[in-house]
């Protein structure tokens with residue numbers, strides 16, 4: 660378990676993080692989402708102990724990251740945007756070099772395992788300088804996995820990748836989580852890319868956590884007055900009981916409801932008087948809600 664408690668960080672006059680608190684459960688994949696400059700990288704650097712906070716505390720499996728940095732680094736792997744790879748060496752030689760630097764036992768076996776896992780067999784002997792961004796990401800992941808970390812911090816792992824590359828990285832992330840039970844924190848400014856892999860989210864804005872929880876929790880919190888779009892055949896019109904539609908076309912109508920509790924009541928009324936084919940809550944996806952949260956916090 661990772662606990663971040665009341666972290667504050669400033670660079671001179673610039674307040675980068677303000678009272679940031681959250682917990683991350685073991686074995687989860689958490690998306691750290693926020694626009695450029697919202698503090699994601701700073702937070703990751705504090706979490707893995709390479710940067711000190713001005714106040715607050717981060718503990719990883721009970722260890723204070725500012726006090727027990729070596730032990731924390733031994734169980735964490737961090738992939739940053741600067742991959743830290745040597746361009747004039749082959750991929751495999753890079754892995755051998757870092758394995759040696761970590762003092763890794765049975766390095767060749769471990770490297771073979773990772774080359775296989777990340778499917779870099781075909782180009783492991785080519786110089787990294789000739790790699791595409793996607794190939795470098797895979798090799799970078801292999802590098803941070805060398806010492807068998809149980810926690811991964813991935814800072815913008817999909818940045819600069821084409822759609823195929825993004826899918827590949829997300830597939831590997833899912834695989835690392837399910838097969839090796841790694842706890843993973845992924846930062847990104849693009850929510851849509853991550854929604855396929857994350858089970859928890861932390862939304863950041865201007866150095867503060869503005870929302871956190873599972874997709875379901877966040878949606879329920881913001882979905883206080885849902886708008887329902889219904890596709891149906893209603894021979895006697897769409898007005899039913901206390902419900903009047905806002906807009907009507909031949910086979911669809913939208914209803915603005917005052918609470919979630921009205922959804923089953925309205926649907927029951929409609930099915931009593933016609934044939935209902937489909938009902939959809941508008942703006943009920945995490946992406947729409949994220950923009951609503953950003954909008955709400957933009958003026959603070």
Ligand SMILES: Nc1ncnc2c1ncn2[C@@H]1O[C@H](COP(=O)(O)OP(=O)(O)OP(=O)(O)O)[C@@H](O)[C@H]1O
Nearest residue numbers: 670673675693694695696697698699700701702848
């Ligand atoms: N070493 C530093 N010195 C001064 N200011 C810094 C430093 N590192 C970060 N900052 C500032 O702290 C704030 C948060 O930056 P940070 O890089 O953590 O954001 P981010 O969310 O990771 O952004 P991005 O998505 O662009 O990577 C920014 O205003 C940034 O300019």
